[in-house]
Amino acid sequence: MRGNEFAELQAFVCITEQGSFVRAAERLQVSPSALSQTIKGLEARLGVRLFHRTTRRVGMTQAGERLLKRLKPAFAEIESAITDTTELGEQPRGKLRLHTFRVGYQLYLEPLLAAFAETCPEIELDLTLDDHPVDMIESGFDGAIRLGELLEQDMVAIPLGPMLRHCVVASPDYVARYGKPRTPSELHQHRCINWRWPGQIHPYQWExxxxxxxFRVAVNGPLIVNDLRAMLDAAVNGVGIAFSVEAWATPLIREGRLVTMLEPWCAPFDGFYFCYPRQRHHLAAMRAFIDFLKQHVR
Known part of the structure; x- marks a missing residue:
């Protein structure tokens, strides 16, 4: 591939990331007209149109979407190769893009951030806290913290802790007013706080x-949230009964702000893992991060 052909592909990806020719031109430090000519040259070489252009917006054609889907992981691998080459010095350096569920972040990563920054000052962690599982390679992430049941195939997975357990909780005030359900089926007679998994239409069914x-139970109540922390906060404030990871709710239970119920029906399940694509392990920054996790996470 000649240099100008690679530059055309870089320009194409930049436009898709910025959402407009003007912003992409500013990012690439060229004029909008020059960038437009670059894309016209790429489209002429490929024999297809890549963008729908209007005065208000820029959208991709089907050919553009197909090209972007193949280019993003390829560009991510090129960036990793360059980063790996520059990391051959004694001190691991570079950026690691990590995707983590919020509970996994709070339990296993948040307590270690200061120590990791002290141990590896040249490594920058770019964290995305999101409970929606993503395709790591397609999205350009180097690694992720997620539940065992959501591990992707062909990923290296390192357990971060023991099995987890759900718990059903409510505030003492709620229990005093409405009592406790004796079986999961009695939840239908109570005010429950629903949680919607990101990207889903219907609320999560309690397991x-x-x-x-x-077995699963679909509950009803006065509130639906898309954030697990908000669900616990609402339970503390007496809105209703919540369904949470026990390890996350434990501090509030110890403080007496929440009480548990339905314990015999709450069984352990596979916990959190740090996972990453096999080809990412050779990065010096990734090796340093994995070694740190193995040393500090119990």
Whole structure:
């Protein structure tokens, strides 16, 4: 591939990231007209149109979407190769883009950030806290913290802790006013706080286990949130009953701000892992981060 052809592809990706020719031109430090000519040259070479252009917006054609889907992981790998080459010095350096569920971040990563920054001052962690599982390679992430049941195939996975357990909780005031459900089916008679998994239309159904195996209960109540912390806060404030990871709710339970219920139906499940694509392990920054996790996470 000749240099100008690679520059055309870089310009194409930059436009998709910035959402406009003007912003992309500013990022690439060229004029909008020059950038437009570059894309016209790329489209002429490929024999297809890549963008729908109007006076208000820029949208990709089907050909453009297909090209971007293949280019993003390729460009990420090129960036990783360059980063890996520059990391051959004694001190690991560079940026690690990590995707982490909010609970996993609070339990396993947040307590270690200061120590990691002290141990590896030349490594920059770019963290995305999001409970929506993403395709790491397509999205350009180097690694992720997620539940065992959501691990992708062909990923290296390092357990961060023991199995987890759900718990059903409410404030003492709520229990004094409405009592406790004795079985999961009695939740239908209570005010429950629903949580919607990001990207889903319907709220998450609460999961329980008995001798016959796992089963789900769809609950109803006055509130639906898309943030687990907000659900716990609402429970503390007496809005209703919440369904949480026990390790996250434990401090509030110890303080007496929440009380538990339905304990016999709440069984352990696979916990959090740090996972990453196999080809990312060779990065010096990634090796340093993994070694740090293995040393400090129990």
């Amino acid at each position: 329980f286990q008995r001798d016959s195996g796992w």
